[in-house]
Amino acid sequence: YIILVFCILYRFHKVFDYLYYETNEKNIRETSRNSLLRNLDDFFHFPNYFRIFAIRNVIKTTMSKYSSRCICTLTTLLLLSCTNSCTNPNKSPLDKMELIKEIGNETPLKALVMLDSLEFEIRDKNNYTQNKYDLLRIRLNDKADNLPTSDNIIKRLMEYFEEEGSIPDKQEVYYYAGSTYRDLQDTPRALEYFFKSLDYAIDNKECDPIMLRNTYSNLNYLYYQVQNYTDALKAAIKELEYCKKTHSDDIVPYMHVGTSYLALDSLQQAEAAFDSAYAHIVKSEDFSGLQN
Numbered sequence: 001y002i003i004l005v006f007c008i009l010y011r012f013h014k015v016f017d018y019l020y021y022e023t024n025e026k027n028i029r030e031t032s033r034n035s036l037l038r039n040l041d042d043f044f045h046f047p048n049y050f051r052i053f054a055i056r057n058v059i060k061t062t063m064s065k066y067s068s069r070c071i072c073t074l075t076t077l078l079l080l081s082c083t084n085s086c087t088n089p090n091k092s093p094l095d096k097m098e099l100i101k102e103i104g105n106e107t108p109l110k111a112l113v114m115l116d117s118l119e120f121e122i123r124d125k126n127n128y129t130q131n132k133y134d135l136l137r138i139r140l141n142d143k144a145d146n147l148p149t150s151d152n153i154i155k156r157l158m159e160y161f162e163e164e165g166s167i168p169d170k171q172e173v174y175y176y177a178g179s180t181y182r183d184l185q186d187t188p189r190a191l192e193y194f195f196k197s198l199d200y201a202i203d204n205k206e207c208d209p210i211m212l213r214n215t216y217s218n219l220n221y222l223y224y225q226v227q228n229y230t231d232a233l234k235a236a237i238k239e240l241e242y243c244k245k246t247h248s249d250d251i252v253p254y255m256h257v258g259t260s261y262l263a264l265d266s267l268q269q270a271e272a273a274f275d276s277a278y279a280h281i282v283k284s285e286d287f288s289g290l291q292n
Contacts, residue, residue, distance in 0.1 A: 093122055093129050097136050104136075108144035115140060131160050132169075138176050147183045154180045158193075171200040171207050175215055187222055194218055213242035220256045224263070233260035251280045 091099075096118060104111030115137060122133045135157050141148070148154075154177045161173045178194035181187075194215050201207035201215070216239035223232035236256035243250040258273035 093118060093125055094132065097132060101136055101139070104140045104143055108140045112137070112140045112144065127160070128164060131157055131164075135161075135169075135173060135176065138180070139172070142176060142179050142183075148180050151177075151180055151184065167200050167204055167206045168208060171197050171204075171211060174200065175211050178215070178218060182218060182222065187226060191219070191222055194222070209242060209246045210248065213239055213246060213248065216242065217253070217256065220260070224260065227263075229260055229263040233257065233264065236260050251277050251284070254280065 097115070100111045100114045100118075103114065115133070118133070122130055134153055138148075138154060138157070154173070157173050158177055161169045165173065174193045174197035178190045178192075178197060181190035181193060197215050198212070201212045216235045219235035220232050220239060223229070223235060236253060240250055240253035240257060243253050254273050254277035258270045258277060261267075261270035261273060
């Protein structure tokens with residue numbers, strides 16, 4: 001609702017700015033604004049006259065002169081609504097963790113702070129909830145590039161979810177086991193657990209397709225590191241396949257395919273893959289994430 005109201009107010013703010021700067025006669029300007037406000041009244045159909053009057057005052061006195069303040073206020077309200085959703089006592093801890101998980105896909109550091117606020121609430125819950133909490137922490141730390149120092153927690157989580165977890169739980173716990181051992185420079189174990197994650201994900205409608213794509217990306221990286229370029233290429237091609245299925249960014253997979261072909265001295269195929277990556281970069285018109 002906050003976003004909807006903001007979009008409507010912003011649209012009328014732009015119209016009012018045009019009327020303000022393009023019209024010299026004050027009476028014409030006021031007439032035009034009042035006409036638009038009448039249209040706004042018809043659009044909302046508010047039965048309460050005072051609500052209409054309040055909206056008029058907000059648009060007239062705030063949007064034209066204090067638009068930046070309005071934007072900041074609405075943004076703050078939106079963030080507060082997210083925080084309130086997470087701290088809502090009517091939500092179960094698992095629901096709250098699911099919200100934090102979604103936030104962590106974009107801002108993992110913020111999500112880690114939110115997760116910390118749940119710690120005392122979680123510790124008196126059942127074993128499943130506590131282990132989901134610990135797995136979420138590993139996930140968020142991985143996304144925030146916080147490297148693990150040991151495998152103690154992930155080993156305990158693998159043992160628990162192998163016995164008590166759902167198929168998505170098993171896919172996730174083995175994926176983050178692979179990530180943990182990758183960061184600990186234990187390539188054989190990393191490969192083992194990424195493949196176990198694949199076992200639970202492939203041909204399973206319950207699986208996380210983005211995590212499946214990322215699994216192939218990690219396999220490409222690990223195989224490339226040990227100079228197994230043939231299997232690195234196979235993993236990159238599967239990564240690209242799942243990128244297309246999920247309609248996600250396929251620039252990086254094309255680069256993985258290209259570098260694998262290049263390592264195999266298949267220059268023509270490498271050139272084609274790099275050309276495809278470049279074409280997608282130009283099409284996206286967003287070079288900000290590709291500077292490195």
